[in-house]
Amino acid sequence: MRIAMFAAAGACALLAACGGSKTSQSNNAQANLREEGRTDPTANTTASNAMVLLAAKPVSGDQAKKVMHERHEGMEATGKAAKGLKRELDKGSPDLAAVRASAAQLANLAQKSSGWFPAGTGPNVGKTGAKPEIWQNPQDFAAKVAAFQKAASAFNAVAKGNDVGAIKARFGDLGQSCKACHDKYRAEMHH
Amino acid sequence: MVHWLLAALIAFSWWSIENHHTDWHIWSGVSILTLLLFRLLWGVVGSSTARFSSFVRGPRGVLDYLHGKWRGIGHTPLGALSVVALLGAVSIQVGLGLLSQDEDGIYAGPLAGLISSDASDEARDIHEFWFNVVLALIVMHIAAILFYRLRGRSLTKPMITGRAVLDPGTQPMKRGRWWVALISLAVAFAVSRWIVAGAPPFGST
Secondary structure (H helix, E strand, O other): OHHHHHHHHHHHHHHHHOOOHHHHHHHHHHHHHHHHHHHOOHHHHHHHHHHHHHHOOOOOHHHHHHHHHHHHHHHHHHHHHHHHHHHHHHOOOOOHHHHHHHHHHHHHHHHHHOOOOOOOOOOOOOOOOEOOHHHHOHHHHHHHHHHHHHHHHHHHHHHOOOOHHHHHHHHHHHHHHHHHHHHHHEOOOOO | OHHHHHHHHHHHHHHHHHOOOHHHHHHHHHHHHHHHHHHHHHHHHOOOOOOHHHHOOOHHHHHHHHOOOOOOOOOOHHHHHHHHHHHHHHHHHHHHHHHOEOOOOOOEOOOHHHOOHHHHHHHHHHHHHHHHHHHHHHHHHHHHHHHHHHOOOOOHHHHHHOOOOOOOOOOOOOOOOHHHHHHHHHHHHHHHHHHHOOOOOOOOO
16 A cells, blocks of 8 residues: 555656646657758758868967857857747747847857857867867768758748747757757856 | 655756756656655654654754664654755755756746846756755765664665564654645645746746
């Protein structure tokens, strides 16, 4: 009796935690993203464009410091905008004007991001969350940057409309494109 | 059972966040919240040895125990300090987690919307730091169990079975009522759902 009761207690505790629709939504977003990546014929060209940028010219000295500083500020601004957007979109009735402004800002930052990772700006040069793996897998990294830019543009486009459901879905895709890269190429940072 | 679920979920929370499964991490934290709420309620209305009033003692009680003057069942006065510290530290950890948001604007605890974005980032930083405190208490907790085991006294067996060899004259444990447990659980469950919904009037507007 006692064991059955406690087992029931455990099961309920677990139930209390799940059942949130947010998780399944983000899973769908991830699935969509994967599918898009596979079927979209433009994805490859964008990836190689980004790769050209990454491979462009290794930097050193003050130039490297400058890029790393720009990258840090840019990522900080990107995170801040994304967190603001999440807060706004989690509300019952989001302020769409604010969402549009942040969406445009994100799309702009995303375009810049492919210039933030020239060779010579790794952790051996200065304090950074960028892992050396970035420059060991340039093709994969470039594809992830391209996916991020694509997701940011798609989100910016949909944010111009009034379909909050679609805006949230594209924002979910965008988040997954951040995560795909950060999980693999960002080191733990303690400010 | 509550104890082992708690231990497993704390381990799972650690593993999931280290491996970037933030959604599982939040889910696990909310489960811990439910268990904590149940344990706090059970500490008031539960079996005699589970009630905080039956085992939490002041400094005098702890000193008496250390001098070998304590005769009783359940948590010792010194063990009670450990119970209170562990429950308190884990509660603080869960509270911080509920208020946290991630660095990228992808995930947020259910109560993050109640405070500003900067405050939520701050909560995450403290949440990360506070886990070290929780870990330290867990290490001390396990060390104590091993210490008693080396002195020939198993604490895990009576914990699991509820049976122990008692000194003559001590009162045995009074079991809790099953329906009180069920109600406590329902309350813990309801409060968790309320928090998941974003608390007061279901989140910020």
